[in-house]
Amino acid sequence: MNASELKNMDLGELVDQLNSLDFENVGSWPGPIKVFAAVLVLVLVLGLGYFLSIQDLYVSLERQQRDEQTQLQSFEKKAFEAHNLDQFRKQLAEMEQTFGALLKQLPKDTEVPGLLEDITHTGLGSGLEFEKIELRDEVAKEFYVELPIQVRVIGDFHSFGSFVSGVAALPRIVTLHDFTVTRPGQGDGSLAELGLLYLDITAKTYRYSSKDSALGAKSTSAKK
Numbered sequence: 001m002n003a004s005e006l007k008n009m010d011l012g013e014l015v016d017q018l019n020s021l022d023f024e025n026v027g028s029w030p031g032p033i034k035v036f037a038a039v040l041v042l043v044l045v046l047g048l049g050y051f052l053s054i055q056d057l058y059v060s061l062e063r064q065q066r067d068e069q070t071q072l073q074s075f076e077k078k079a080f081e082a083h084n085l086d087q088f089r090k091q092l093a094e095m096e097q098t099f100g101a102l103l104k105q106l107p108k109d110t111e112v113p114g115l116l117e118d119i120t121h122t123g124l125g126s127g128l129e130f131e132k133i134e135l136r137d138e139v140a141k142e143f144y145v146e147l148p149i150q151v152r153v154i155g156d157f158h159s160f161g162s163f164v165s166g167v168a169a170l171p172r173i174v175t176l177h178d179f180t181v182t183r184p185g186q187g188d189g190s191l192a193e194l195g196l197l198y199l200d201i202t203a204k205t206y207r208y209s210s211k212d213s214a215l216g217a218k219s220t221s222a223k224k
Contacts, residue, residue, distance in 0.1 A: 102173070103208075106144075106172070106173060106205075106206050106207050106208065111172075112135065112147060112205070115170075115172055115174070115205060116133060116135065116149065118170055118172075119133065119149065119151070119167060119170075119174070119203060120133060122163060122166035122167055122170070123151075123153055123163050123166075125162075125166065126155070126159045126160075126162035126163040126166055127155055127156075127158075127159040127162070128153040128154065128155040128159050128160075128163055128199075129153060129154040129155065130151070130152070130153050130154075131152040131153065131154060131198075132150065132151065132152040133149065133150070133151050133152075134149070134150050135147065135148075135149055136148040136149065136150055136202075143208070144206050144207065144208055145206065145207050145208070146204050146205075146206055147204065147205045147206065147207065148202055148203070148204050149202065149203040149204070149205070150200075150202055151199075151200070151201050151202070151203055152198060152199070152200050152201075153198075153199050153201075154191065154196050154197070154198060154199075155196060155197065155199065156195060156196060156197060157181075157197070160181070160197075160199050163199075164176060167203065172205060173205060173206060174203050174204070174205050175203070175204050175205075176201055176202070176203055176204075177201070177202045177203075177204060178200075178201065178202045179199060179200065179201035179202075180199075180200045180201075181197050181198065181199055182197065182198045182200070183197060183198075184196065184197070184198065
């Protein structure tokens with residue numbers, strides 16, 4: 001049976017031909033049927049090959065493409081940093097200079113009494129009357145030590161504002177925290193008549209911890 005005969009064959013005859021095929025003797029099949037079967041087997045083999053092998057290769061390719069994009073972004077970032085290295089070094093030098101200036105504003109242990117005196121003068125100059133100013137226990141942090149100073153003064157709101165501004169203007173770093181303003185009690189009738197109030201506030205100054213200083217000294221000596 002040739003191709004022209006297969007074209008002239010109707011559907012019923014084709015079905016009869018397929019039903020009469022002997023699967024144990026493939027060599028006896030008509031030529032067009034053999035071609036069709038060969039094409040079908042080829043399609044099945046290619047399909048299985050794609051799902052079993054080629055698809056995994058596509059997945060690997062996509063993963064490598066993503067890795068390539070990541071590497072390109074990393075390269076661009078490093079190239080940008082290398083191009084601006086001189087500018088970064090300049091900024092680092094400026095930061096070190098600023099850090100050194102701030103470091104000089106941190107009081108040493110021997111300067112704390114002078115700082116208490118400065119705070120007292122600032123309060124008196126603002127028209128306040130001190131009831132208490134005392135140094136509390138140090139609070140150790142990771143890189144520095146806090147030196148809390150508990151302050152209680154008497155005055156009015158204007159004097160309080162002047163005092164806060166004066167403390168902020170001190171040459172040493174001092175921060176103010178946890179302030180409360182209260183009215184005088186019944187036993188302080190004269191203060192109430194004068195319109196005066198109590199201000200309780202915590203002033204904090206800072207210094208490097210001795211542990212960090214020791215580590216810095218060891219690091220410097222090691223470099224030498």
